[in-house]
């Protein structure tokens with residue numbers, strides 16, 4: 001099975017064009033204002049429109065958003081999916097409000113943290129941020145990849161946290177992840193993706209199970 005790839009935190013065309021050229025399945029736009037990868041909705045709309053007519057799907061990332069924040073972004077940006085850092089109950093409410101496909105981020109540090117049920121379309125299994133971190137993701141931290149081996153996932157899922165072109169192959173093999181997500185691991189600075197790293201990340205994720 002082909003490993004799906006999401007590249008998250010795009011802020012500029014050069015990085016985005018690399019993601020489209022090398023066939024990223026999902027393009028992440030970050031609407032968490034405290035993130036160095038935050039994009040204003042008007043700018044995000046320009047980037048999202050560039051993906052139309054390609055095979056890549058646009059994902060908007062939100063941290064504990066209000067209804068008004070989500071509605072304002074959706075009024076401007078043609079998003080396909082909402083990736084949420086919130087509770088399952090709030091995710092369900094935002095699914096009803098937006099009518100969009102919902103992904104829910106699940107912070108994981110051990111097997112006990114893995115969800116056994118799920119009311120969303122996809123789970124993002126991600127390293128738990130340190131208590132003093134300013135954001136719940138995008139910190140470049142890995143989780144122990146073998147925690148998901150043998151897990152009966154209640155929904156499709158994606159592995160995130162500290163992935164790089166150098167470690168993504170081992171991460172896919174150890175975790176058995178069907179898809180992977182990267183932000184900081186393919187950047188020269190927050191939000192600025194390196195085309196060669198994007199290419200290498202996608203190639204190595206895709207060939208991980210063949211190697």
Ligand SMILES: O=C(O)c1ccccc1N[C@@H]1O[C@H](COP(=O)(O)O)[C@@H](O)[C@H]1O
Nearest residue numbers: 008035137138140160161162182183184
């Ligand atoms: O990237 C951010 O700044 C960010 C801010 C708030 C929540 C999530 C964020 N990023 C997401 O975190 C994971 C892992 O990122 P990394 O590869 O470890 O840098 C990924 O899903 C990003 O989209």
